[in-house]
Amino acid sequence: MITELSGDLSGIKDHYIEKLEMMLDNIFSSSELVSIDFLQQLSDIASVIGKNLAVLINRRGEVLRIKVGELTEDFFAGVQQRRSVKRLSGLRCIYLTFNSGLDRKSKIFLKEYRLDLLLHLSFSNKQSGIKAMLHYPKLNEGKLIIGSKTVGPFSLEELVDIDYLAEIESIEDKLQTVETVKVTGAESEKAILVGLMTESDTKYKQDELLNELESLVQTAGIEVCGKEVQHRKHPDHSYYIGYGKVQELKELKYQFGVNVIIFNDELSPAQQRNLEEELELKVIDRTEVILDIFAQHANSKEGKLQVELAQLNYLLPRLTGKGKDLSRLAGGIGTRGPGESKLEIDRRRIRKRIDNLEAEINRVQQTRATQRSRRKLPTVSVVGYTNAGKSTLLNRLTEATAVVKDELFATLDSNTCRLKLPIGRKVLISDTVGFIRKLPHQLIAAFRATLEEVTEADVLLHVVDITQHDYKAKMDAVLEVLAELDVLDKPIITILNKADLIEEQEKIELIEQELENSLVLSAKNGRGIDDLLAEISNFLLDTMVELELLLPYSDAGALELIHKRGKVFTEEYSNEGIFIRARISQEIANQVDEDYIISRKSLA
Known part of the structure; x- marks a missing residue:
């Protein structure tokens, strides 16, 4: 879960950060959309820092979060909300930007997170003031769709008299079924699969690999919403599939409501980092999917040790740039398994953990070798x-x-x-x-x-x-x-x-x-x-021999060994001893006293 004040705080004076933190203590009446004083403080800070501001408020009028910068998925992650699919979430968002219009991504959030409304404050400068537009969820045949029912523009003063609750009740009365897409944690993860087809590949081969990746992803418990293939002579150094295709994926992630993009080849740490920053969601590769499945299926102590070692070796070079809190560890595919909790420690301790795992697995190897030597x-x-x-x-x-x-x-x-x-x-x-x-x-x-x-x-x-x-x-x-x-x-x-x-x-x-x-x-x-x-x-058979031997009664232990480790065809008892005709391994035959052997025949 993100902190209550988040976003790009770089370059902002402590004085304004403290002001924003104090604004988190505001509580409005349940019938009040927002107070003029609160909006004025928000616009004053924005005019100084020159950055967008987003505020999340629940129906009790409590300010839950404030973010500096663009509105992204993480702003809504982990917030307690109403779960009924026939009701809106009970959350409203205020978004102050320096653009006159609301971008498509924000309208998608309105639908994806079932927001009560999104109040867009368009701020150009103090002289021209702020233009306020209310965006309510848009319905089609009782279902939420991407887009918004827009009301306005309003001045800040006019917002006080708006009966927003009546509009929300009207929307909920018409709401029959809502397909909830965004769920916190690892539940209901949805993915787009991406493959790269170079000159050396064939369409058939690429399709087969993508189909196999789809099976892997489904085994990991993830829903596949689409598959994309990019044609290039060779992988792009920065984005693997090229910057243009990344922009297409941006649109697709909003269209399908996905929360993870999965690539069919292993990405370099730099490529993975660049893709995550550009797409603003989790990006993983084929290797990470397989590691995730292994983490789910490992039951024995040995298996868990081996999976954890593989996870740590894979993730260690990828920690750079993931932030101090390693935010990708929120849950879901690519973060499960024995190694998950270990990734919250620093690099030095991770390397030490790898050394310990390797030493423990070496001990397992030695134990196995000892067991094998006794099997014979x-x-x-x-x-x-x-x-x-x-x-x-x-x-x-x-x-x-x-x-x-x-x-x-x-x-x-x-x-x-x-x-x-x-x-x-x-x-x-x-x-x-x-x-x-x-x-x-x-x-x-x-x-x-x-x-x-x-x-x-x-x-x-x-x-x-x-x-x-x-x-x-x-x-x-x-x-x-x-x-x-x-x-x-x-x-x-x-x-x-x-x-x-x-x-x-x-x-x-x-x-x-x-x-x-x-x-x-x-x-x-x-x-x-x-x-x-x-x-x-x-x-x-080439390692076996057929023996005829006469065992003295004093060495009946050899007979027990032959019965246990070979096949006895004849076993006769006489005064001279026990006559045996049997098929045994060369190794066991070498343990029999040569004086007892009547004949030996190789089966090779």
């Missing part, structure tokens, strides 16, 4: 584009209860379960955080501890949603991340998932022929699961 089981890691069906597959293969939702990044925390293969060998299988095109580097760095499950895996299962017509582009995005993790040399089984949703069998067969080491599968209904288990077994 082959590992299979499930990777893929977000929402491709990785968690559904894990649940199908094991008795896991991983969260399954039809939304992006529903799973952040790695789940690891045991899986027994048909060859008798047990493996550990884990899913990972989903990948996406333009996955923020901050997240890849922060999630190193989680992604180490991928780097340490013996086999990778690449889950692909073949119902998506751009599945190849999404596969490439996954492979790019895998290349960054330096794991492309590992065995990869490509799983063509969600085959149950495709009716044309020929289409599935064609895709399968195009992709090497691929299997058609439906994690939802179980189609192809047996083939997948057999394929995983084939990849692991």
Whole structure:
């Protein structure tokens, strides 16, 4: 919430600032629009400081706020008002400017914030005096629309006799339904999405990326009101899309009543700052949307640590110019998550917090490494584009209860379960955080501890949603991340998932022929699961041997280990000992005393 006196106070003498602060103590009678003395003080101060002044008053006649400078959205943020959609807000605004007419933006505020009225005082100089115009909300078929019902001009003295309450009651009697647009906090956020199409891009690619951004934004709980694409040879250094397009966005933000503009690429700190200053509302980019979704979905302590680290690394260079109070932290998309409260501290402490987070995540990595060293089981890691069906597959293969939702990044925390293969060998299988095109580097760095499950895996299962017509582009995005993790040399089984949703069998067969080491599968209904288990077994057979051995009864512990870690085909008891024929890993075979081994056969 803003302070009661706000705006551009630079260059104003303390004497006049004190006068404005004292004017906040004024209370008018409920039937009085405003007093002449109050308006005269306002005009006297404006004539000296040469800046616009805005005043907000409630129906009890209390002066709530005074702002120096132009009327903007933040002036109305967080003010208590009447909530009924069949009534006006109970707030009236006095706006003194040096222009004769009221700008369109102010008339939009009249509708967006359901103001009782807006009193516009046009001030040119003391000699010509002040011209006062009353702007009441405009209705069309019982609904508020942009514009105003204008009454006037009046002198200051004539304003005293105006029965403004009768006019407000008349408007409310006709008001049937009002679509409230501006809500404080993170509720009912509305956005325009913006993409940039350069010479190297295609319309199809840009449309796909914008559609994906729309899905991301909707996952974050934001309503998308429109999408804009700017064509340029290369991004503008200052505004990314160029100054002309920024002016178009200004009009669109008022037309749609949006409170956030979201760009489909990562903006530089300077570009983001320039855009926010010009558009006078929150501007975020694709990276910040993804970070916001991660902040909402992180449940484990480890996940929260990793998200907070990514948030702080992203936001640290962007603190410059956001004001001492870091006003973008009012709530909503781009400000949620574990890192939110930490941003109210200074840079030095933020850097210290980053160091502490990195140290804590390093400890997590060491713990994971210790756990992995004790497993002594082959590992299979499930990777893929977000929402491709990785968690559904894990649940199908094991008795896991991983969260399954039809939304992006529903799973952040790695789940690891045991899986027994048909060859008798047990493996550990884990899913990972989903990948996406333009996955923020901050997240890849922060999630190193989680992604180490991928780097340490013996086999990778690449889950692909073949119902998506751009599945190849999404596969490439996954492979790019895998290349960054330096794991492309590992065995990869490509799983063509969600085959149950495709009716044309020929289409599935064609895709399968195009992709090497691929299997058609439906994690939802179980189609192809047996083939997948057999394929995983084939990849692991080259690390297994078939043994015949005679164990003495004194070493029955070795038999327990073979049963636990391999597959026993024959088990016979005699006076000489226990005859075993089994298939086990080379690693376990090396732990068996050579004197007990009758024969050894490699399965590679």
